[in-house]
Amino acid sequence: MSTHHHHGADGHDHDHDHHHHDNHYSDMQARVRALETVLTEKGLIDPAALDAIVETYETRVGPRNGALVVARAWAESDFADWLKRDATAAIASMGFTGRQGEHMRAVFNTTETHNLVVCTLCSCYPWAVLGLPPVWYKAPAYRSRAVIDPRGVLAEFGVSLPETTKIRVWDSTAELRYLVVPERPEGTEGWTQEELADLVTRDSMIGTGLASSVKGRAP
Amino acid sequence: MSQCETSSPFTEAEGLPRSAEGDPVFAEPWQAQAFALTVHLHERGVFGWNEWAASLSREVHRPERARDGADYFDAWVAALSHLLAEKGVADQETVLALQHSWQRAAEATPHGSPIVLENDPLR
Structure with missing residues (x-):
């Protein structure tokens, strides 16, 4: 698949043409080091805490958290009700809480309504349950087109919904983030929550996908 | 298995960026x-x-x-x-000056040694 890559003004892609130094810092690398230097001198940062944050988001927090929330909602109707009523508390009860004090709202897909999440402002995303956003979520193309032409965007993700299914687009903010609860796939009666969670893809919780179908996979 | 693996001519024309699940x-x-x-x-x-x-x-x-x-x-x-x-x-001037200082330090540091700000020859 051919994709177009644009590069920023600092031109990450022409480093190769430069004469070879032993070491080279791009503008961005050097800018971040410069910020760190100032902040360290002012005693505003703790390097160990920085490392812990990177480690957390690279390895520990990811869409598996959200998948467990969705699977539980599929399996336990009481939990689903709580999630509908107060997603912030229901999700926090599973140990997943946001670092920015943001509120969560869970939006449930039905045969009548499909939910799609975007952040037109910047890239607000439910980190606590989905980890960090994928590249496309942060791109202007998605941020603008999800609102104008959600059905076209879904088609590009390979999701075609019946004409009768309404698409609701939710615009995230710094204070309120959305988690889509996809429809539970057919043929999953009696599955454990762990098994169900395996069907819940990241994209299905943003609304650009559906939960995986069970064809060809054993519970 | 997941829906996002499908690509379409439309996708390529419009350049909607894609990233597979689990990408870094x-x-x-x-x-x-x-x-x-x-x-x-x-x-x-x-x-x-x-x-x-x-x-x-x-x-x-x-x-x-x-x-x-x-x-x-x-x-x-x-x-x-x-x-x-x-x-x-x-302030922006301080950060920009430090940014350039880090770049000079990097260039002046032999490969294999840690890059430290003190290696900036103008510092």
């Missing part, structure tokens, strides 16, 4: 550092998350930004720099 979230270490700095400074009360979102929004909405979000972390770093300047934490 940071393309380069400086992006991870910039991200961690922001989360950390917010937790320490240096700025509110609303202030951060507004600053990032300003940067990502600049017309020259790439349609596919390839320069998203460039925008992130610019947003952080501006916010810290506004807050009086780090």
Whole structure:
């Protein structure tokens, strides 16, 4: 698949043409080091805490958290009700809480309504349950087109919904983030929550996908 | 298995960026550092998350930004720099001077040795 890559003004892609130094810092690398230097001198940062944050988001927090929330909602109707009523508390009860004090709202897909999440402002995303956003979520193309032409965007993700299914687009903010609860796939009666969670893809919780179908996979 | 593997001519024409599930979230270490700095400074009360979102929004909405979000972390770093300047934490001139100092230090450091600011010959 051919994709177009644009590069920023600092031109990450022409480093190769430069004469070879032993070491080279791009503008961005050097800018971040410069910020760190100032902040360290002012005693505003703790390097160990920085490392812990990177480690957390690279390895520990990811869409598996959200998948467990969705699977539980599929399996336990009481939990689903709580999630509908107060997603912030229901999700926090599973140990997943946001670092920015943001509120969560869970939006449930039905045969009548499909939910799609975007952040037109910047890239607000439910980190606590989905980890960090994928590249496309942060791109202007998605941020603008999800609102104008959600059905076209879904088609590009390979999701075609019946004409009768309404698409609701939710615009995230710094204070309120959305988690889509996809429809539970057919043929999953009696599955454990762990098994169900395996069907819940990241994209299905943003609304650009559906939960995986069970064809060809054993519970 | 997942729906996002499908590609279409339309996708390619419009250049909607794609990333498979499980892709690394940071393309380069400086992006991870910039991200961690922001989360950390917010937790320490240096700025509110609303202030951060507004600053990032300003940067990502600049017309020259790439349609596919390839320069998203460039925008992130610019947003952080501006916010810290506004807050009086780090003025732009100081940061720019240090940025150049780090670049000179990198060039002056032999391969295999750790790059430290003291290696800047003009420092």
